[in-house]
Amino acid sequence: MIVHIVMFAFKEEHKEENLHKAKAMLEALVEKIPSLSHMEVGLDFAQSERSFDLVLTATFKDTEGLSAYAEHPAHLKVVDFIKEVTLAAKVVDYEK
Numbered sequence: 383m384i385v386h387i388v389m390f391a392f393k394e395e396h397k398e399e400n401l402h403k404a405k406a407m408l409e410a411l412v413e414k415i416p417s418l419s420h421m422e423v424g425l426d427f428a429q430s431e432r433s434f435d436l437v438l439t440a441t442f443k444d445t446e447g448l449s450a451y452a453e454h455p456a457h458l459k460v461v462d463f464i465k466e467v468t469l470a471a472k473v474v475d476y477e478k
Contacts, residue, residue, distance in 0.1 A: 383419075383478045384442040386451075389434035391470040400467040401425055401436055407460045408438055414456040417447030434472070441478075448475065 392400055405423045412421050421440045426433045442448045451457055464471075 384445055384448050385474075385476050385478050386438075386440040386442065386448055387474045388438050389472045390436045390464060390468045392435045392468050396467070397435070404436060404460070404464055404467065407463060411451075411454075411456055411460065415451050415454045417442055417450040417454075419443060419447070434470075 390404070392404075402425075405425060408421060408423045412418055419441045421438060423436065423438045426435050426437070440451070442451065
């Protein structure tokens with residue numbers, strides 16, 4: 383199994399609205415992308431100096447599934463939106 387974790391720091395402008403929109407868009411991908419086994423999306427409540435605003439954890443059967451997800455048009459639409467509203471992102475992909 384492949385685990386894909388991404389953390390995002392959002393811009394302050396319309397932050398709450400954009401966080402909730404991104405969360406909904408990401409969660410909707412489970413129904414649209416067959417290779418996406420599971421996705422969990424969380425919003426940070428601590429808001430510490432070290433915090434990012436949103437984290438997603440997605441799982442895939444294999445690296446081919448992760449690649450299919452990365453290239454899927456529904457995912458690319460979400461990526462376009464998130465790039466507009468975020469300042470930074472960090473990612474970790476690992477095999478479980």
